[in-house]
Amino acid sequence: TTRIFSGIKPTGHLTLGNYLGALRQWVTVDQHRADALFCVVDLHALTVDHDPARVRRLSRQVATLFLAAGLDPALCTLFVQSHVDEHTRLSYVLECTASDGEMRRMIQYKEKAAKERATGGSVRLSLLTYPVLMAADILAYGADEVPVGDDQAQHVELTRDLAVRFNQRYGHTFTVPKAVLPAVAARVMDLQDPTSKMGKSHADTSGIVYLLDEPDVARRKVMRAVTDSGSEVVHDREAQPGIANLLEILAACTGDDGGPAELAARYSSYGALKKDTAEAVVETLRPIRERHAQLCADPGYVDEVLRAGAERARGLARPTVDAAYEAIGLLPAR
Numbered sequence: 476t477t478r479i480f481s482g483i484k485p486t487g488h489l490t491l492g493n494y495l496g497a498l499r500q501w502v503t504v505d506q507h508r509a510d511a512l513f514c515v516v517d518l519h520a521l522t523v524d525h526d527p528a529r530v531r532r533l534s535r536q537v538a539t540l541f542l543a544a545g546l547d548p549a550l551c552t553l554f555v556q557s558h559v560d561e562h563t564r565l566s567y568v569l570e571c572t573a574s575d576g577e578m579r580r581m582i583q584y585k586e587k588a589a590k591e592r593a594t595g596g597s598v599r600l601s602l603l604t605y606p607v608l609m610a611a612d613i614l615a616y617g618a619d620e621v622p623v624g625d626d627q628a629q630h631v632e633l634t635r636d637l638a639v640r641f642n643q644r645y646g647h648t649f650t651v652p653k654a655v656l657p658a659v660a661a662r663v664m665d666l667q668d669p670t671s672k673m674g675k676s677h678a679d680t681s682g683i684v685y686l687l688d689e690p691d692v693a694r695r696k697v698m699r700a701v702t703d704s705g706s707e708v709v710h711d712r713e714a715q716p717g718i719a720n721l722l723e724i725l726a727a728c729t730g731d732d733g734g735p736a737e738l739a740a741r742y743s744s745y746g747a748l749k750k751d752t753a754e755a756v757v758e759t760l761r762p763i764r765e766r767h768a769q770l771c772a773d774p775g776y777v778d779e780v781l782r783a784g785a786e787r788a789r790g791l792a793r794p795t796v797d798a799a800y801e802a803i804g805l806l807p808a809r
């Protein structure tokens with residue numbers, strides 16, 4: 476069977492981008508068709524300035540939202556990265572496979588490092604090695620597919636390179652994975668700045684819809700979305716990024732098979748498009764918010780799901796990581 480691995484880092488409240496770019500596929504398709512593991516990648520949240528209590532709180536919140544969005548522990552494995560030692564064990568070995576130059580070429584590293592330096596901060600070494608830990612997350616489980624949004628495609632490419640290189644040098648050890656992007660909404664843009672990605676750690680939140688936003692808050696954010704200077708509704712990311720973004724959000728939320736281009740033909744005004752998009756977003760988020768509130772009343776249940784998930788994950792990752800240790804020349808412990 477196909478093995479799937481993906482994760483979300485607890486660096487902020489989850490956004491509509493995380494849902495449409497990743498979580499929605501996991502829930503509606505991936506958990507039903509493959510042996511899927513979904514991970515709260517908490518170690519990755521330590522690569523930038525962080526508040527320990529907040530990371531802990533958000534880790535629980537992300538796990539709760541996995542369940543609230545519809546991931547079913549009877550169908551897939553849900554766990555927290557730091558609960559399974561194999562991730563960091565394998566990461567070191569992969570650091571011995573990767574070069575510093577290829578790390579410095581990663582777009583997200585360049586952007587985040589530049590941002591840290593611009594605000595006078597220092598860049599944590601773990602920010603540079605972040606993609607290696609991500610590769611370890613994926614390769615430890617022999618994942619065939621990695622369902623992610625567009626911004627993670629480069630990291631999955633790097634993971635492939637590392638897997639191929641390791642296999643060539645030390646003998647076949649790793650499955651070479653591939654990224655799987657959603658057909659629409661692989662890159663949901665900020666509603667106030669449709670040329671930049673909707674991101675959970677952005678400071679200005681007016682263009683970001685959070686999964687736990689109240690209906691009227693989410694509705695208002697969509698209704699106030701920046702649109703473009705034309706008046707015709709067409710799906711053109713270059714010429715009309717604001718409208719294209721709304722069309723993609725609408726198509727993804729309604730599961731409209733025709734997609735954004737066909738949807739565009741049905742609208743003659745921006746106002747009507749915004750109104751329908753706002754309602755579609757509100758209806759998409761409603762059941763998630765409701766289930767999240769119910770699950771918050773039962774933290775013991777979430778803990779138990781994560782405990783069982785980590786146990787299964789450990790059992791899967793252990794043999795692969797042991798094999799990598801042996802292949803690279805380490806003396807097995809007896």
Ligand code: TYM
Binds near residue numbers: 622627672
């Ligand atoms: P993270 O936590 O930033 O985002 C989680 C997932 O949401 C997707 N995503 C988006 N998709 C569409 N539009 C957006 N605006 C948007 N914002 C985020 C991301 O592409 C991602 O799929 N490095 C990863 C976490 C990670 C991981 C892994 C993923 C660590 N190890 C192993 C897959 C496999 C990250 O920072 O995602």
